[in-house]
Amino acid sequence: MLSREGDPLRSGEGPVPSNHDGMAAFAGRHGRIHLVRNHENRADGRVPVPVIDGLTYDPQGKGGCTALTLDHHGRVLSERVAIAGTAVNCAGGPTPGTPG
Structure with a gap:
């Protein structure tokens, strides 16, 4: 399991968001x-996705994305908020480009 709703994010930024x-x-x-x-x-x-300075579009929005990094064995190395303050933000696919 990667993480479960309501458990603490590994970054300490708040709980793992729902939905x-x-x-x-x-x-x-x-x-x-x-x-x-x-x-x-x-x-x-x-x-809700925790409100983070510099990563929050609208503090009233409860949606967003979290980012996890896994090692080559599938173990979670990090987990953090990537963007917060959105709602109904799904587009159905990944954004082009690959993080290095």
């Missing part, structure tokens, strides 16, 4: 995998 809706995986260096996980929280979302 996991989609995810994209990108190859990284040294066999690492970067996962970007969408949280499709609406106004009634149980666990």
Whole structure:
């Protein structure tokens, strides 16, 4: 298991948000995998994406994305908020480009 809704994010930024809706995986260096996980929280979302200075579009929006990095064995190395303050933000696919 990567993480469970409501458990603490490994970054310490708050709890793992609810409404996991989609995810994209990108190859990284040294066999690492970067996962970007969408949280499709609406106004009634149980666990919102934490508001983070510099990463929050609208503090009233409860959705966003979290980013996880896994090692080549599938162990989670890091987990953090990637963007916050969105709502109904799913486009159905990954953004082009691969993080290094």
